[in-house]
Amino acid sequence: MQVMRVDWYLELKGALEKEAVRSGAEFIRQYKLARGHIKSLGMSADEIEKQLASLKLALPSWAFGAGGTRFFRFPFPGEPSDIFEKIQDASVVNLLTGMAPRVALHYPWDLTSDPASLRKYAGKLGLGFDAINVNTFQDHPEQELSYKFGSLCSSDPLVRKHAVELVLETMDYGKKTGSKDVIVWLGDGSNYPGQMHFRKSFDHYLESLHKIYKHLPSGWTLFLEYKPFEPSFYYTVNFDWGCAYAAACSLGKKAMVLVDLGHHLPGANVEAIVARLLQLDKLGGFHFNDSKYGDDDLTAGSISPYRLFLIMNEIVDAQIERKANKPFLSLMIDQSHNIKDPIEDLLQTCEELAAAYCKALLVDREALCKAQKHGDPVAAERVLKAAFYAPVSGLLSKVRLDKGGARDPVGFYRKIKYREKLTDRRKKEG
Amino acid sequence: MQVMRVDWYLELKGALEKEAVRSGAEFIRQYKLARGHIKSLGMSADEIEKQLASLKLALPSWAFGAGGTRFFRFPFPGEPSDIFEKIQDASVVNLLTGMAPRVALHYPWDLTSDPASLRKYAGKLGLGFDAINVNTFQDHPEQELSYKFGSLCSSDPLVRKHAVELVLETMDYGKKTGSKDVIVWLGDGSNYPGQMHFRKSFDHYLESLHKIYKHLPSGWTLFLEYKPFEPSFYYTVNFDWGCAYAAACSLGKKAMVLVDLGHHLPGANVEAIVARLLQLDKLGGFHFNDSKYGDDDLTAGSISPYRLFLIMNEIVDAQIERKANKPFLSLMIDQSHNIKDPIEDLLQTCEELAAAYCKALLVDREALCKAQKHGDPVAAERVLKAAFYAPVSGLLSKVRLDKGGARDPVGFYRKIKYREKLTDRRKKEG
Amino acid sequence: MQVMRVDWYLELKGALEKEAVRSGAEFIRQYKLARGHIKSLGMSADEIEKQLASLKLALPSWAFGAGGTRFFRFPFPGEPSDIFEKIQDASVVNLLTGMAPRVALHYPWDLTSDPASLRKYAGKLGLGFDAINVNTFQDHPEQELSYKFGSLCSSDPLVRKHAVELVLETMDYGKKTGSKDVIVWLGDGSNYPGQMHFRKSFDHYLESLHKIYKHLPSGWTLFLEYKPFEPSFYYTVNFDWGCAYAAACSLGKKAMVLVDLGHHLPGANVEAIVARLLQLDKLGGFHFNDSKYGDDDLTAGSISPYRLFLIMNEIVDAQIERKANKPFLSLMIDQSHNIKDPIEDLLQTCEELAAAYCKALLVDREALCKAQKHGDPVAAERVLKAAFYAPVSGLLSKVRLDKGGARDPVGFYRKIKYREKLTDRRKKEG
């Protein structure tokens, strides 16, 4: 089975090592600038580097193929055809950035008859597995009962049973690949007033979740992901953080809420929702992306980089309160790469997330706290903006280089023409 | 004190009685049409009439003056100048509609040195008092500490204490006027990122609420009213039903959530939020109005009459489930009469709310349930639309006439030139 | 070629005739009620019937298959497999409603090697062809150049040329089927800041349109359809009516704007946009549907029936001004039938549109005008609401029956189990 080869991986590693040597003067200048800046804030650059080095992002397996809209999907050359090839692509992102060592699977899309091999192969490529996702929003080949009118929340008890079983299967599969969390996002809802009974559908949701929760493997967390609309266009059962929170509370300590940045109504203050869930001890993690209209699934930080920073600021603020010196939340990416090369897009995303995280670490919390106490919004903004515009790219490069990654991941990826090489390789293999 | 006169009230009552006699043929035709229609649905028209007769709405004292925007307020002739005159105007609405026997006060706006007289006078005019509202969103004359940067959620403990005391005072005043509920809506929040600490501000909110809850008079309910924005334009402490729900849970059984229809982000499915709160046993009541953009405070049903019906449908559905044969929720109106005569606007509003409620009673729930079970959105919609377009105006007139009200409240109000008379009277008195 | 058979069509016609005889007492009651109501408004019921009978809607060929979201598409039994079968389904909608005699094609989806046969077959089924739509938002099999980064607005002149040629081809095809209009909606835009140059892309748009306009067949109209987002999630070239209007003006008299009800930002006052375009003499027609969030493509009138009525009110108001006694605009339906049987959904849609149109005809324009002159919003609302709730279903049934349609199209369709029969027939044929 040719996909199990790792020669290309070792080659890429080698190329990175060579490149690192050449990083040179511009890098040094940027690095010194960043360290100097941090020092001028009275902070320890070493400490910031250490914390930055502990940042770990999870890559979604489904993001490595071309995303699309309901109108069309534009394929691209070298697109991975199965989970093994997706894992290969993920390893490239991790290799170049040094901060994406885990992959989130989607079941049954990523089903393979030999999960042990998958796990082993991933390990060779430096990867482990993050939360596993379950797909109850479409009918799978040979599926007996349809999810057309709902899955875990269907008015039909047989469909609910069917969907619960799929989640149990998903967790079984996840155990084999080494996951520790399962994410339940569902499209259940209705397109028209009257179609679905609001209270009954939520009752069914809770009832199904209780069954799943009972079977949750030891040490696992169940993530509940809410969304206001799409694919349902009138009503969604788990439509906002309040619904997810109420459900998580009714389940117990191992049920947590997952915030996908794009799953909100226009104008929602997402950073405040994050803070509220943190405070109520029910925030489990994130699906990072950006959006302007709906669940647009664009590159994190591409539309509202300041908002991304403000969200990271809440994460860091809560870490400090809990005296956690690294993120205690699950930080996953969930984007749809409709027009960009997914590998490039994810390299870019890792940079954006790392930069936002780093800047959040640089917020002068004492000054911020003082401004908040004294009703001084001008001072508070100055504190945040100072951190937001801090020149951190040199530090990010350093942390990446230390881990064997690239100074400029996208630049390196393009320079070595990785996509072209990959396409050739897959053509030959395919 | 001339405002204590009730001669005009008795005169109006007399005029209504005379008018009732003349209701005549068109009314009979409409009434028969409505009853015939209800019978054709296999329902009891008598029963519907009875349930409709039990509908009680509360009128907001603050709605009888001209509302306005931040740009301007256009006054109108005969505007009431104090709470006694507001009560007079409320009594007109109640007299003509027969369904608005309670007034919601706002403290300290409606403070009077002699609440016993107020209560007695209201009684003479056929009115009692509903929930009392507290104003911590502005600084009152002679107020020592400012709410500019928050009240119950301020970062300053002295301001919080001050605001808590205002709420306690409000409840004391409410006891004197016969209220049984207090509504806490606050503008607390921030206009800029960083200005307010998300978690601390909510902590302060909870802490203040706990103090208030401890002093809640026996038999009372504390209503928490959420709102996403305005007057704060970046962050509001109690920004959605999820926040209000979490707060209400942390307080106890006597704390409930209040839904103002206009306090949502664009696209929110308000009827689903209503259902969710009902299901979680934390819905206390409503502030009815309509809106297209933000908290526009327009006449209920003026923009989205179908949405109003769908909300009423949830209320009726929950009543049926609980075997309650009348509304168990607090049904208040909260509108801003910027360009309409407030009395006319409230007469219109009562008609809209009664019609929506009546139509919700006519929903064929068995057929709806069947459609929901069978994944039949077309049938479900047909059930709802049939009820929504049911010809109920004759029945509404009948219920009003039975209570001494007018067949057509707005028509009658205009016919007798009430506003002109009122203006003359107040000019003379003033 | 079995699809060319029309026996099932004649059979269905016969069944309708038999059913009509049985329409009976309830229909008579409703019809009399409607006529009585219209008379009581001082209007001529005959005139309203006549005007209603002149309402003609166009059905979109692409709506007869299952719609879907980017997540999934749930197929249903008896789904049409080509344009001939779609035409069959359209003829059922027209037969039962008597008001949908034209089909809008989509090119190249509906390409057939023998358009003359298609036209002839459609004629046998009582149908003609409406505006033709062109698909430049996806890559077609064997297409040389990709529309991934734009079509008519691409930065690549070869791609633009390619797309222009597709539109010219589309118009050629349309001539063969008897169309008189071509609709250009395109997904051209960008997902990320910087990706597309705003001004250049619009220049390219205009340049391409000018080429198309030059080749517009005599007597034809070019419809420009705008949309704020989707499938592009940051910027769309023709993003609102203002862009479409500016483009149409730059082209000339035969270029008009098409309003798809779902192609607006949250809160847009669509009826006002309709009025503005009417006033500027640049409104060509509509794509009817309903939506709550984005371009949800739900059944017209299913979410906001009052809004649909207000839009129809603008159409009727403009007709009256122009002394047109029937609609002078192109009235097309554009919906995505994700969970409903498309035929049922379109039957329902025709009913909704006819009812809204009929109610708009019943608006007392004199009274409305008077209220507008006197700054009397309460009176104006009463005029509109009276028309909106007018009992018109009997009249709609009458008009349908007169045209050989069904009193209750959805009811009849279900009663004769049309979908089951169709499925059987297609299974046999397939």
Next chain:
Amino acid sequence: MQVMRVDWYLELKGALEKEAVRSGAEFIRQYKLARGHIKSLGMSADEIEKQLASLKLALPSWAFGAGGTRFFRFPFPGEPSDIFEKIQDASVVNLLTGMAPRVALHYPWDLTSDPASLRKYAGKLGLGFDAINVNTFQDHPEQELSYKFGSLCSSDPLVRKHAVELVLETMDYGKKTGSKDVIVWLGDGSNYPGQMHFRKSFDHYLESLHKIYKHLPSGWTLFLEYKPFEPSFYYTVNFDWGCAYAAACSLGKKAMVLVDLGHHLPGANVEAIVARLLQLDKLGGFHFNDSKYGDDDLTAGSISPYRLFLIMNEIVDAQIERKANKPFLSLMIDQSHNIKDPIEDLLQTCEELAAAYCKALLVDREALCKAQKHGDPVAAERVLKAAFYAPVSGLLSKVRLDKGGARDPVGFYRKIKYREKLTDRRKKEG
């Protein structure tokens, strides 16, 4: 008349000069960093400095008092009480920033019996006058006819005449103070369906504008400012750029559209609207501010700094195309200082706008163009982000210092306790 004193102004100037000397090492470091960065982009730092020095912003007179919401207004110490005091405050902003030499007046709010003195006094304080604004959204004392139901668009010809005359008066006043532009923003619209006739109201708007345009003083420009909602909550006559554009076209070359950043529906791509108007040669200028929900009138760049940069990018891009080496558009600020000290807020705003402008100048347009040509969104974003995060603060300081301003305007303002001094002075004078 004590307000005519300028001693405090000269004193402030002196303090600034002394402070400049002390700017010192940190400033030098930042300045060198900025210049080095610009050089590394292959651009001329001198040229950028020169262009930055040519940036001129206009301050709105109405922003110097406390803004408020419809709920309340929180006053602050030292609030200016008339236009002379507002001018004083504006001069402080200009002195410290060196880039706000013009004030926009609002008529009749800023009416004074002696405009010649006002102009002279402003001149002494280094200020001139920008566009004059007219207030037809409220009734002024002693006003005979009310704008309650509209002004320029009222259905009452007498009210329209009255409003047109107010605009003519406004222009007369503007001539005396040296304005060259007049801005017409109006609240005209309706709160309820039916209240206002869409087409007639726009006809009235155009008719009134034509009268105004006829009297436009030689060399003047008429700015039309659109807004989707507020203070009207259902329909606004001039509701979007399309309406304003159509109106401006019907008037002629001296009528231009004004874009207020907060006057858009949720999700609007404002930078694309800016580009469209630029392309159609109908963009006259801006009202800068920021917002999250509606017309929140927050500090420019406080919520979405990246969006502000993208808007500036369109301005600079159009300048380059026109070979204009300084802004050819009117750049005004329009904010509501509800909780911040207005002077501080405007100092902050000037910094934000200058930074955004400077960064837009640093965009590598050649690289951007190349990325756009090649369908390379990743490269395009990298170009924009590089400019957005460029370290420009040192350059901004330099330009300010060169003009006699402060290195850090807000810091300096606080350091010298200007607000306290001002309050004392006004107390004594008052």
